[in-house]
Amino acid sequence: xISLNGIAKHFPNxxxxxxxxxxxxxxKEFVSLLGPSxxxxxxxxxxxxxxxAPDSGSVQYPHGKPxxxxxxxxxxxxxxxxxxxxxxxxLDLKHLPRGEAExxxxxxxxRVGLKGFERAYPRELSGGMKMRVSIxxxxxxxxxxxxxxxxxxxxxxxxRNALGDDLLRLWRxxxxxxxxxxxxxxxxxxxxxxxxxxxxxxxxxxxxITLPSGRDGRLSPATIAAQRQISDALNGAGALA
Amino acid sequence: MRRFIDIMLPxxxxxxxxxxxxxxxxxxxxxxxxxxxxSAIAAAFVNNFSSLMAALTATFLITVAGFAGxxxxxxxxxxxxxxxxxxxxxxYPYAVILQVTPVVAIAPLILIWIGFEHITLALAxxxxxxxxxxxxxxxxxxxxxxxFNLMDLAxxxxxxxxxxxxxxxLPSALPYxxxxxxxxxxxxxxxxxxxEFVAGSGTATGLAWRITESSNRLEIATTFAALAxxxxxxxxxxxxxxxxxxxxxxxxxxxxxxA
Numbered sequence: 001x002i003s004l005n006g007i008a009k010h011f012p013n014x015x016x017x018x019x020x021x022x023x024x025x026x027x028k029e030f031v032s033l034l035g036p037s038x039x040x041x042x043x044x045x046x047x048x049x050x051x052x053a054p055d056s057g058s059v060q061y062p063h064g065k066p067x068x069x070x071x072x073x074x075x076x077x078x079x080x081x082x083x084x085x086x087x088x089x090x091l092d093l094k095h096l097p098r099g100e101a102e103x104x105x106x107x108x109x110x111r112v113g114l115k116g117f118e119r120a121y122p123r124e125l126s127g128g129m130k131m132r133v134s135i136x137x138x139x140x141x142x143x144x145x146x147x148x149x150x151x152x153x154x155x156x157x158x159x160r161n162a163l164g165d166d167l168l169r170l171w172r173x174x175x176x177x178x179x180x181x182x183x184x185x186x187x188x189x190x191x192x193x194x195x196x197x198x199x200x201x202x203x204x205x206x207x208x209i210t211l212p213s214g215r216d217g218r219l220s221p222a223t224i225a226a227q228r229q230i231s232d233a234l235n236g237a238g239a240l241a
Numbered sequence: 242m243r244r245f246i247d248i249m250l251p252x253x254x255x256x257x258x259x260x261x262x263x264x265x266x267x268x269x270x271x272x273x274x275x276x277x278x279x280s281a282i283a284a285a286f287v288n289n290f291s292s293l294m295a296a297l298t299a300t301f302l303i304t305v306a307g308f309a310g311x312x313x314x315x316x317x318x319x320x321x322x323x324x325x326x327x328x329x330x331x332x333y334p335y336a337v338i339l340q341v342t343p344v345v346a347i348a349p350l351i352l353i354w355i356g357f358e359h360i361t362l363a364l365a366x367x368x369x370x371x372x373x374x375x376x377x378x379x380x381x382x383x384x385x386x387x388x389f390n391l392m393d394l395a396x397x398x399x400x401x402x403x404x405x406x407x408x409x410x411l412p413s414a415l416p417y418x419x420x421x422x423x424x425x426x427x428x429x430x431x432x433x434x435x436x437e438f439v440a441g442s443g444t445a446t447g448l449a450w451r452i453t454e455s456s457n458r459l460e461i462a463t464t465f466a467a468l469a470x471x472x473x474x475x476x477x478x479x480x481x482x483x484x485x486x487x488x489x490x491x492x493x494x495x496x497x498x499x500a
Contacts, residue, residue: 051397074390079493081493
């Protein structure tokens with residue numbers, strides 16, 4: 001579905017963020033992009049979304065550019081609008097009829113467990129609920145590709161786990177393709193089918209690990225084994241140094 | 242209870258001061274052309290009620306017209322600046338020059354250009370000139386303080402420049418605009434009064450003119466009555482703008498939640 005080929009990208013201050021970054025993501029795959037802070041993984045995600053253009057190399061969508069949903073690390077909601085209006089934003093921008101936009105946003109909010117909170121303003125919601133609105137907003141656009149940039153990094157562990165499970169459910173139900181940026185080994189080991197380990201300065205893919213199936217729990221032996229495998233790859237890449 | 246005390250305490254102070262004032266003026270037989278007693282001021286207010294009210298209305302309408310024009314112009318210019326750095330860099334210095342030049346110094350020119358036959362227009366323009374800058378700068382700051390991720394998100398979903406402005410930038414600039422308006426509204430009144438003073442006695446207009454005229458005739462009690470109305474008008478303008486701010490921001494903005 002996505003193909004990044006030999007991408008280089010410099011920051012405005014001319015430090016190189018990405019060098020020869022290449023990877024592919026297939027349809028309906030759940031792929032984590034894992035690496036330490038500052039390795040350029042957020043930059044890579046923005047390139048995929050088309051929010052940034054590469055200095056060289058290319059981002060390709062062999063089957064045409066999919067509908068994209070984007071979730072930031074911060075909920076990034078409009079504080080002046082209630083949850084429903086926030087979830088409706090992508091549809092409003094696409095000039096969908098108001099009734100249809102509203103129905104789709106209501107449905108998206110219900111799917112992330114926010115039924116009854118449609119009229120709540122962001123300031124009235126907890127951190128986890130705000131993130132749920134942010135996910136609902138991404139879902140309301142009926143995306144084929146969901147891009148998430150460390151979406152749970154600012155949340156407590158209990159909320160993080162609950163949202164992770166919800167994300168897995170939504171991925172399965174909708175047949176989404178997910179590209180999930182994270183710096184958490186345990187999160188990537190549990191959630192994803194494949195983990196791309198990135199090294200920093202300049203960022204590129206150091207390891208491409210396909211995880212075995214059957215990781216049916218955060219602490220199942222298969223998940224723990226996957227964690228060890230990912231940690232070893234990070235160590236091998238010198239990322240933890 | 243807290244609220245009650247917050248209202249009662251200043252009122253008690255006012256009663257004390259007025260009482261002392263009344264007593265002192267009578268006791269020491271202060272001439273009425275130096276400091277009239279509160280009772281004399283009240284009498285002057287009643288005797289000149291219709292002319293004072295006409296002056297108050299004139300001052301109010303001119304101030305509001307000038308202020309409304311200033312808000313519209315400042316908002317338009319701030320939006321223009323937010324769309325083009327080139328235009329901002331070309332024009333912003335002139336906005337600063339306009340602001341740092343005291344309005345009193347420009348007033349005679351404006352009055353001559355617009356002419357005394359259109360005196361209210363000239364006064365409104367001067368009131369607007371002084372209110373313009375705080376609204377412009379705070380709105381510019383607001384348009385720049387927008388959440389960049391939110392702007393990126395809008396771009397991702399194919400928002401046009403106009404949609405980004407209307408759906409994201411302007412709402413997030415609203416608290417800044419309203420704060421600029423609170424400053425601008427009060428100084429618009431200052432600008433209007435200054436302009437009336439400069440226009441001078443040939444032009445029977447608003448409260449400032451009544452102050453000049455009555456003090457020239459040594460009707461100091463009338464001067465005080467006009468002054469009190471002017472203060473009330475300033476308070477009313479500030480209160481109205483604060484109310485507008487509260488009404489628009491109370492659901493979502495931190496500033497309205499603490500108040």
